[in-house]
Amino acid sequence: MKYPATLLFMFCAASLSAETLHVATPASSLVLDATPGQKLSLVHYGTPVSDADIAGLGSGLDTYPAYGINPEREAALSITHADGSMSTDLVVKSTAKSTDADGAEILTVTLADTFYPVEVDVNYRTYPGENIIETWSEIRNNEKGAITLSRFMSASLPVRMGDVWLSSLYGSWANEAKVEERPLTHGVTMIKNKDGVRNSHTAHAEVMLSLDGKPRENTGRVIGAALEYPGNYKIMIDTDDSDYHRLFAGINEENSAYTLKKGESFATPPLALTYSNEGLSGASRNFHRWGRKHRLHAGDTPRKILLNSWEGVYFDIDEPTMDGMMADIAYMGGELFVMDDGWFGVKYPRATDNAALGDWTVDTRKLPNGINSLLDAAERHGVKFGIWIEPEMTNTVSELYDKHPEYVIKAPNRKPTTGRGGTQLVLDMANPKVQDLVFEVVDTLMRKYPRIDYIKWDANAPIMDHGSQYLTADRQSHLYIDFHRGLIKTLERIREAHPDVTIQACASGGGRANWGILPWFDEFWTSDNNDALQRIYMQWGTSYFFPAIAMASHISAAPNHQTFRSIPVKFRADVAMSGRLGLELQPKNMTEEERDICRRAIADYKNVRHIVQFGDIYRLLSPYDGKGAASLMYITPEKDDAVFFWWKTETFMNQQLPRIPMAGLDPDATYIVTELNRIDNEPLPFEGKAFSGRFLMDRGLDMPLTHKVDYHKNTDYSSRVLRLTRQ
Numbered sequence: 001m002k003y004p005a006t007l008l009f010m011f012c013a014a015s016l017s018a019e020t021l022h023v024a025t026p027a028s029s030l031v032l033d034a035t036p037g038q039k040l041s042l043v044h045y046g047t048p049v050s051d052a053d054i055a056g057l058g059s060g061l062d063t064y065p066a067y068g069i070n071p072e073r074e075a076a077l078s079i080t081h082a083d084g085s086m087s088t089d090l091v092v093k094s095t096a097k098s099t100d101a102d103g104a105e106i107l108t109v110t111l112a113d114t115f116y117p118v119e120v121d122v123n124y125r126t127y128p129g130e131n132i133i134e135t136w137s138e139i140r141n142n143e144k145g146a147i148t149l150s151r152f153m154s155a156s157l158p159v160r161m162g163d164v165w166l167s168s169l170y171g172s173w174a175n176e177a178k179v180e181e182r183p184l185t186h187g188v189t190m191i192k193n194k195d196g197v198r199n200s201h202t203a204h205a206e207v208m209l210s211l212d213g214k215p216r217e218n219t220g221r222v223i224g225a226a227l228e229y230p231g232n233y234k235i236m237i238d239t240d241d242s243d244y245h246r247l248f249a250g251i252n253e254e255n256s257a258y259t260l261k262k263g264e265s266f267a268t269p270p271l272a273l274t275y276s277n278e279g280l281s282g283a284s285r286n287f288h289r290w291g292r293k294h295r296l297h298a299g300d301t302p303r304k305i306l307l308n309s310w311e312g313v314y315f316d317i318d319e320p321t322m323d324g325m326m327a328d329i330a331y332m333g334g335e336l337f338v339m340d341d342g343w344f345g346v347k348y349p350r351a352t353d354n355a356a357l358g359d360w361t362v363d364t365r366k367l368p369n370g371i372n373s374l375l376d377a378a379e380r381h382g383v384k385f386g387i388w389i390e391p392e393m394t395n396t397v398s399e400l401y402d403k404h405p406e407y408v409i410k411a412p413n414r415k416p417t418t419g420r421g422g423t424q425l426v427l428d429m430a431n432p433k434v435q436d437l438v439f440e441v442v443d444t445l446m447r448k449y450p451r452i453d454y455i456k457w458d459a460n461a462p463i464m465d466h467g468s469q470y471l472t473a474d475r476q477s478h479l480y481i482d483f484h485r486g487l488i489k490t491l492e493r494i495r496e497a498h499p500d501v502t503i504q505a506c507a508s509g510g511g512r513a514n515w516g517i518l519p520w521f522d523e524f525w526t527s528d529n530n531d532a533l534q535r536i537y538m539q540w541g542t543s544y545f546f547p548a549i550a551m552a553s554h555i556s557a558a559p560n561h562q563t564f565r566s567i568p569v570k571f572r573a574d575v576a577m578s579g580r581l582g583l584e585l586q587p588k589n590m591t592e593e594e595r596d597i598c599r600r601a602i603a604d605y606k607n608v609r610h611i612v613q614f615g616d617i618y619r620l621l622s623p624y625d626g627k628g629a630a631s632l633m634y635i636t637p638e639k640d641d642a643v644f645f646w647w648k649t650e651t652f653m654n655q656q657l658p659r660i661p662m663a664g665l666d667p668d669a670t671y672i673v674t675e676l677n678r679i680d681n682e683p684l685p686f687e688g689k690a691f692s693g694r695f696l697m698d699r700g701l702d703m704p705l706t707h708k709v710d711y712h713k714n715t716d717y718s719s720r721v722l723r724l725t726r727q
C-alpha cells in the first residue's frame with residue numbers, strides 16, 4: 001500500500017497519542033514515539049503503515065541512546081560535561097517541522113538532558129516523491145564551560161532480528177567496491193575508515209540489510225543506509241541479547257574527540273536511509289533517483305563522452321600529442337578531451353610524480369603556447385577541454401612548499417611523513433589560509449581559462465601524520481573533522497563561483513565515491529583499474545549506491561595497464577557503456593578496426609545515454625554468483641526504452657550459461673530488440689523481433705556463448721548490449 005508524501009509528519013491525532021510521529025515517503029514509513037519527558041523511540045521503520053497499524057504497534061526502542069545510564073549498551077552519543085561527568089540522559093523536549101530550500105521537509109525532535117543544559121536535535125528529512133529519509137543530529141552545548149564529545153553518531157537504527165544479511169563494499173586501490181555478503185550474527189560488525197582524506201578505497205560508508213535471508217536483487221525487503229560524509233567514518237552493527245540488531249553510523253570518533261565551547265554546536269552528517277520490498281536493486285533505484293535529483297551536482301545534465309590522456313601518455317604531455325588526441329577523440333565522436341597530470345611546474349617540472357603539486361602554472365617546456373593554445377585546438381576539433389589538478393596536496397619539491405611549509409599536515413617535533421613519489425604531502429584544509437589557496441587554484445584557472453569545461457580533482461594521499469600546524473594544542477583531535485569541514489567550505493565557495501564546470505572526484509581511483517562529497521562533484525573516478533572484466537565486479541558493487549551517470553568508466557588499452565589482461569575492444573566498450581562512457585588510451589596505438597568499434601560504440605551510446613544515465617537500474621545476474629555471466633539493465637521511468645547488458649565472465653568449452661529473465665519492463669507492452677555494438681557477421685535470431693515485456697521478464701532471451709565472426713577474430717570474450725524499445 002502506498003501513501004502520498006503529504007502524510008509526512010502527520011501528528012497522529014484521535015486514536016493515537018499526540019506524540020506519535022509518522023515520517024512517510026511514497027513507499028516507506030518511519031514511526032517515532034516522541035512523548036515529552038521520555039526517550040525518543042523508534043516504533044517502526046519499513047513498509048508503509050496506516051493510522052490503524054500505528055495504533056496497534058506498541059512501544060519502540062531508544063533511537064538516539066546516549067552514554068551514561070545503563071552504559072553496557074552501545075551509545076550514539078557520548079559527552080564529558082563541563083563538570084567532568086560522563087553521564088548523559090536525553091529525553092524528548094519538543095518537536096518542530098520546517099521546509100528547506102530544496103522543497104524537502106524536516107522533522108526535528110529536540111532532546112534535552114534531564115540535568116545538564118545540553119540539547120540534541122534529531123532530524124528526519126524527506127523529499128517529495130523520494131523513498132529516502134535522511135537522519136542526523138545536532139548537539140548544542142549550553143553549559144557554562146566546554147564539553148567534549150567522544151562519540152557523535154549521525155543515527156542509530158534498531159532492526160528486528162530474523163534472517164538479516166549485511167551487504168557491504170570492501171576493496172583496495174584498483175580493486176574498489178567489491179561486494180561482500182554475510183548473515184548478521186551476535187557481536188559487533190564494524191566497517192570503518194581512517195584514511196583521513198578519502199574514504200571509499202577499502203570499505204565503503206554504505207550498507208544494505210536484506211531482511212529476508214540471503215540478499216536477492218529483485219525480491220525481498222531491504223534497508224539501505226548511506227552515510228553522507230567524505231571523511232573517517234564508522235558503521236557498527238551491534239547484535240546483543242535483545243531482539244534487535246542496532247545499526248550505528250557516523251563520523252569515526254577515534255582520535256577525534258571534539259570539544260564544544262559554551263554556545264557551540266556540532267552537526268553530524270546525514271545518514272540516508274531507504275526501504276524497498278523490491279530487493280537490492282529496488283533500494284539502489286531509490287538511492288539513484290534521490291541522489292541524481294538532490295545530491296549529485298548537475299544530476300539532471302547528460303555527461304559528455306571523453307578521452308582522458310593519463311593511460312595514453314602518462315606524464316609525456318606536449319602540444320602536438322594533445323592536439324593529436326583531441327583530433328582522434330573528435331573523429332571517434334567524443335565530446336571532451338581531458339589533459340591529465342604532467343602539464344604544470346615551472347621551477348620544479350612535473351616530469352614524474354615527485355614534484356610540483358601546488359605549482360599550478362603551465363610548464364612551457366612541454367606546452368610553449370600554454371593552455372589557451374590547447375583550448376583553441378579543442379575548439380577547432382569541436383570538443384571541450386578538461387584539465388587535471390590535485391589542489392589539496394603538495395610535494396616537498398615545490399615552490400608552494402618552499403614558501404609555505406606551515407601549510408602541510410605534520411606532527412609537531414617530527415619531520416612530515418611523505419607519500420606518493422617519496423615527496424607528497426597533504427595540505428591542512430583546517431587552515432583558512434589553505435582553504436583560500438585551494439579556492440584560488442580553481443578560481444584562477446577558471447578565470448584565466450573560462451573555456452575549461454571539466455576539472456579532474458585528484459587526491460592521492462591519506463593523512464600520514466596526526467598533526468595540524470594550524471589547530472591549537474588543545475584542538476589537535478579536531479584535525480580529521482576540521483579537514484573535511486574546510487574542504488566542504490572550499491567546495492561550496494568554488495561551486496558558488498563556478499557552478500557550470502564539470503568536476504570529477506578522483507582519489508587514486510575510487511577513493512571518493514560518497515554522497516557526502518557529490519553535491520560539489522558531477523562524477524567520481526571509479527577505479528584506477530580499467531580492466532573491463534574486473535570492472536564488472538567493481539561497477540556492480542558501486543551501482544548498489546551510486547547511479548551510472550556518476551560512475552566514470554573508460555575503455556583502456558590492451559593489454560590492460562593494471563592486470564595485463566588482453567580483452568578485445570568490443571568487450572571493453574560493452575562494459576564502459578554501462579557507466580559514464582569514456583576512453584583512456586592513446587588512440588594512435590589502436591588499429592583502424594578498434595577505432596571503428598569505438599566510433600560505433602560512441603554513436604550507440606549517444607542514443608541510449610539518457611537510459612543509462614537517467615534510467616532505473618535492474619541488476620539481473622550477479623558476477624559474484626559465479627554463474628559464468630553477469631547482466632543488468634537500465635529502463636526509462638516511463639518503461640518505454642531499455643538497455644540490457646550481458647557479459648560473459650568465464651570461458652570454458654561447452655559451458656552452460658543460465659538464460660536470464662529481465663526485470664522492470666511493462667509486462668503488457670511490446671518491445672523491439674536491437675543489438676548495439678554488433679560485431680557478428682549475422683544478426684542474433686531475435687534481432688528486430690517484438691516480444692512482450694511479460695515474456696522477456698518471465699523467460700528472457702538466450703545469449704549465444706560466442707560471437708559469430710571470421711575464424712581468426714574469435715576470442716575468449718563475449719558480451720551483448722541490447723536495446724529494447726517499446727512498440
Ligand code: GLA
Pocket residue numbers: 310340341353388458460506507508509525528
Ligand atoms: C591518480 C589518478 C589517476 C591519474 C594519476 C595522475 O592516480 O587516480 O587517474 O590521474 O593520479 O597522477
